[in-house]
Structure formats: C-alpha cells, structure tokens
Amino acid sequence: MATTPRPRPRVLILGGGLSGTLAAAALAPYSDTIDIVERHALPDTPQPRRGLPQARHAHMLWSGGADAIESLLPGTTEMWLSANARRVSIPNGMISLSPGGWYRRCWPEAQYLISASRDLIDWAVRAQALALPGVRLRSEAEPVRLLGTRTRITGAAIRHKDGSEESIEADLIVDATGRASRAPSWLAELGIPAVPETIVDAGVTYASRRYKAPVETAGWPVINVQADARLAGPGTAGSILPIEGDEWMVVLSGTRGGEPTSEEAQFVTFARQMRSPLIAEYLDRATPLGPVSVTRNTTNRRRHYEKAHIEGFIALGDSATALNPIYAHGMSAAAQGARALRDLASKSDVTSKGFARRAQRAISRPAAAAWLLAVSQDACFPHAVGGTRTWADRLATRYINRLITTACSDFTAVQALSDVMTLQTSGASLAHPRVVLAAVRGPRLPPLSGPALTPAEEAVLRGRPVPTTTA
Structure with a gap:
C-alpha cells in the first residue's frame, strides 16, 4: 500500500532585503512554500527602494560573500557584471594606504571584490530568489508580532497596507528585518528570556556621495585610505569605489571628534585632511551627482541567539549580528550565514527538534569572524564604548x-x-x-613614498579640476 508523501516544511521569512532573499534561496530546495513578508514594495529593476536608506552609501561585496551568493544562486555574478558592476582584483586592483604604508600592486591576484551600487546587488539576488519554485513575496505587509509559546515559534501576525491583520503559520520563521528588528520584544511578549547581547561602538560616522568619474570605471581601482588607530586623535578614512554608470561612490568616515558632516562644501575638505589627500585630489577631477548622505548608526551589536533554546525561529544578517558598515562585511557575513543554513537544511529536516539552534550556531560562525575583524579595530579608537x-x-x-x-x-x-x-x-x-x-x-623592501599609480591614473590627476557643485 502506497504511503502518502509527507508534506515538506513551510517557511516564513520576515524581511525582503538581501538577507531575506538569501534565506529563501537557502531553504527553497527543502520547503514546499516560502513566504517573504516585506514592508515596502520592491522594484523589478536596479533602482532605489523604500526601507533601505543604506543604499545611498558605498558597498563592497568581498569575495567570500560573492562566492557564497553564487553557490546559492548560480549566475548572480554574471548578472552583476553584465549590468556593469566592477570586479576588482585584490591587491593589484587597489590603491590602498594601510596603517603600515602604501600597498604595492605588483602581486598576482590574492582575492577580489564586487563593487556596485546596493540597488544593483540586491536586485540580482532578489530576481534570482523570487524565481525559485515555491517562493512568494508578500509586499506592503508588516510583521507585528510572533506567534507561539515559550518553547516554539509557530508563525507571525502581519499587518497589510489596508490595516487588516493576518496570522501566518509556518514550520520555521526567519527574522531578516535588519538592525531595527523587533524580535527581542516579540520574544519577550511570549515569555522567552532575552538573549545575551554584546555592543561595541567606536562612534563612527560616515558620509557618502556619488560622483561622475572623469574616466570609464571599467578597470579602475578602488582607492582606499585607512585609519590608523595607533595615532592620537580620531580615526578618519575614506574610499572611492568604481560602480556602474561610470560613477564613483565615495565614502568618508571618522570616529568621535572627527566626524564628517552633510555639508557639501566640507566633503572634499574632509578628504584632504586624512592621512593622504589622494582621494580629495581625485574628487577635484570628478563631478558630484547628488547630496552627501550621512549615517551615524554604526554600532556593532551582536545578539547571541545561538545560546538560546527557541524552536522554529532563527535570525539572519543584521537581525542577529549588525556590524559597523565601514568594514563592508555585513552583506558577506549574511551570505555565508545563508549558505551555512542551506548546508544544514540539506542534511537535516528543518522541522526536526533542535534544528533552529543548530542553524543559528552555523549562521553565527561567519558572523563571528566578521565581528572580530570589526570590533578588534573599533575597540582601539579613543572613546570607544564596549569591547x-x-x-x-x-x-x-x-x-x-x-x-x-x-x-x-x-x-x-x-x-x-x-x-x-x-x-x-x-x-x-x-x-x-x-x-x-x-x-x-618583516618588510622585505623599503616603504613606498607614495601611492603606486599607473600612467593612466596619474594622467587623471594631471587633468583639470572640475566644479564642485551638485549636478
């Protein structure tokens, strides 16, 4: 007598950003249905969307994150590059001043990064994930509370645009709502003890601005002036990232007492006062394309869900581990966490006892690596809190x-x-x-006296400065 096949799990993902769509990609092969609840409407093309203010800032996707995304959603890298994202070789594709001096650029490729607007990065992942069988997007719907008991989460209540509420039951709930996650208070409402939390805050403020580059950005390097925590006073840093549209995305940052502002006239001035004025010298040859966007929400915050005993619930990305964005590890850590989730789901039923805790531990490993990189630097700066x-x-x-x-x-x-x-x-x-x-x-050669520029890069600096007014 034939047995009735056991229905596969139903998954509910709270948040339709990068972490949420990567979670869908991770779990789609092992679920019948995946519902993604997203507060805002999501565009079908690489364009700005509501609810993602950080898209106005510079983003890098390190090779560890890009490789993880490619393993989850094959073809995503080609989508980025076809849309003119830039693949930058490390270290020869970077003009970088480290605390130890200028890097040479004569080496073979050690690693790489993807440089693009956040809108483009998210769009390719979203398009791929939403095309997977069983994945459904519920946009313009907001989660308002979790459903369940002190021992197991069984779903979430969501509020639609018209104000009506709906309860959605699921075998596994993934919180991917980001830094502003309300899961701690929702869990507390169910009587679940608060998870331990660690905070390290160097008081970093960063400001970003887009520029029309004076050259084609294909093959153009990342320009990076790093902070040196050994020096007295605030740590200031900056980067020029080549992105699609022959544009530069420029980010400047400073710790307490040395913060950049939103004043357009001060943006290049700030860059000129860093350890090297190189970024300012290049910006003198570029044309601003918009205002300066400033963010102060850069605290490293880690919620240790891996230490909790909550069945049916996991947190991914910034919901669990929010990192200082200046180190550009958030997207990569989330991608590696999603890949770890996929690998576990391939071996263990997501409805099995203890799956959520095992998954949270797997997710926490790459997040912990990124956390150590961020806090080991941030804790060195004056007036840092925690750590x-x-x-x-x-x-x-x-x-x-x-x-x-x-x-x-x-x-x-x-x-x-x-x-x-x-x-x-x-x-x-x-x-x-x-x-x-x-x-x-130790060092085998004397330190470079200045950046290792190619003739083409030097030629841009010899060009005529352009007006600094917003286009």
Whole structure:
C-alpha cells in the first residue's frame, strides 16, 4: 500500500532585503512554500527602494560573500557584471594606504571584490530568489508580532497596507528585518528570556556621495585610505569605489571628534585632511551627482541567539549580528550565514527538534569572524564604548600591525590578510607558521613614498579640476 508523501516544511521569512532573499534561496530546495513578508514594495529593476536608506552609501561585496551568493544562486555574478558592476582584483586592483604604508600592486591576484551600487546587488539576488519554485513575496505587509509559546515559534501576525491583520503559520520563521528588528520584544511578549547581547561602538560616522568619474570605471581601482588607530586623535578614512554608470561612490568616515558632516562644501575638505589627500585630489577631477548622505548608526551589536533554546525561529544578517558598515562585511557575513543554513537544511529536516539552534550556531560562525575583524579595530579608537581590551588583545593587535606593515612588501602577508579580510578564511589562519615567519621577518623592501599609480591614473590627476557643485 502506497504511503502518502509527507508534506515538506513551510517557511516564513520576515524581511525582503538581501538577507531575506538569501534565506529563501537557502531553504527553497527543502520547503514546499516560502513566504517573504516585506514592508515596502520592491522594484523589478536596479533602482532605489523604500526601507533601505543604506543604499545611498558605498558597498563592497568581498569575495567570500560573492562566492557564497553564487553557490546559492548560480549566475548572480554574471548578472552583476553584465549590468556593469566592477570586479576588482585584490591587491593589484587597489590603491590602498594601510596603517603600515602604501600597498604595492605588483602581486598576482590574492582575492577580489564586487563593487556596485546596493540597488544593483540586491536586485540580482532578489530576481534570482523570487524565481525559485515555491517562493512568494508578500509586499506592503508588516510583521507585528510572533506567534507561539515559550518553547516554539509557530508563525507571525502581519499587518497589510489596508490595516487588516493576518496570522501566518509556518514550520520555521526567519527574522531578516535588519538592525531595527523587533524580535527581542516579540520574544519577550511570549515569555522567552532575552538573549545575551554584546555592543561595541567606536562612534563612527560616515558620509557618502556619488560622483561622475572623469574616466570609464571599467578597470579602475578602488582607492582606499585607512585609519590608523595607533595615532592620537580620531580615526578618519575614506574610499572611492568604481560602480556602474561610470560613477564613483565615495565614502568618508571618522570616529568621535572627527566626524564628517552633510555639508557639501566640507566633503572634499574632509578628504584632504586624512592621512593622504589622494582621494580629495581625485574628487577635484570628478563631478558630484547628488547630496552627501550621512549615517551615524554604526554600532556593532551582536545578539547571541545561538545560546538560546527557541524552536522554529532563527535570525539572519543584521537581525542577529549588525556590524559597523565601514568594514563592508555585513552583506558577506549574511551570505555565508545563508549558505551555512542551506548546508544544514540539506542534511537535516528543518522541522526536526533542535534544528533552529543548530542553524543559528552555523549562521553565527561567519558572523563571528566578521565581528572580530570589526570590533578588534573599533575597540582601539579613543572613546570607544564596549569591547574591553585584555593583554592578549593588545598582543594580537601588535602582531596584526606587524603583519600589515609586512604586507606592504611581502606577498605571503598580503595573501593571508586578504583571505581573512574577504572572509575566505578565519583569523586563525594568521597563526600559520608560514605567515608567522613572514611577520617575524618583516618588510622585505623599503616603504613606498607614495601611492603606486599607473600612467593612466596619474594622467587623471594631471587633468583639470572640475566644479564642485551638485549636478
């Protein structure tokens, strides 16, 4: 006698941004239906959408994140590149001033990054994920509370645009609503104890502005002036990212006491006062395309859901681990978390006892790696809140600084740091004997006196400055 096939799980995802659509991609092969609840309408093309103010700022997708997305949604990278996103080689595709000096650009590719507008990055992922069987988008609907008991979450109540409410039952609920997640209060309403939370805040403010580049941006490098936490006073930094449309997305940042402002006339002035005026010199040759956008919400906040015992509920992306955006690890950590979720779901039924906790632990591993990179830097700046530094932390910082200085003239150090920064390996790889030996040996060549520019890059600086008024 034939047995009736067991129905596959139903998944409810709260939030239709990058983390939410990646969660859908991760779970679609193992679910009958996936409902994505999103507060705002989502565009069908790469254009701005409501509810994503950070899209006005610069974004980089490190290779660790890009590879994770490609494994979840094959063909996404080609969609980005076909829409003129830029694939930038590391380190030879970067003009970068580290705390240890200017990087050389004579090495083979160690890693890469994808540079594009956030609208383009999200659009390609969204288009791919929503085309998967069983994935449904419920836009202009807002989650208002979770349903369930102290031991298991069973769904969520959502409010539609017309004010009506609907209860949606599901076997697994994924919170992907971002930094502003209300899940902690919703869980508390069900009598679930608060999860531990860690906060480290360096008081970073960052400002972004789009420019029309004076050259085609295909093949143009990322220009990066990093902060040096060893110097007295606030840490200031900046980057020029080549994006689609032959534009530059420019971001400037500063810790407490050295913050950039939204004043357009001060944007280039701020860049000129950093450790190198190179970014300002390039902006003198570019044309602003809009106002300066400023963000102060840069606190590193980690909710340790992996320590909780909540069946049927997981949090992904900024809902669980929100990182200082200036290090550009948020998207990559979320993508790797989604891939870890996919890998677990391929081995274990999402309705099985303990699945949510195992999934949260798997998601937390790449998030923890990105967290350590962010807080180890932020905790060093003056007036940082949280992140008490021990003698071991200080010793590790001295070692990393030595490795950074060595990387200016040693490919072994470049490769090791690039692998960690792009989230391709964990920080533990920096303790490999080969890497330690490179750090002990130190720089092999004298430091560069200035940036290693190509003739084409130098030619732009010799060009005529353009007006700095908004186009």
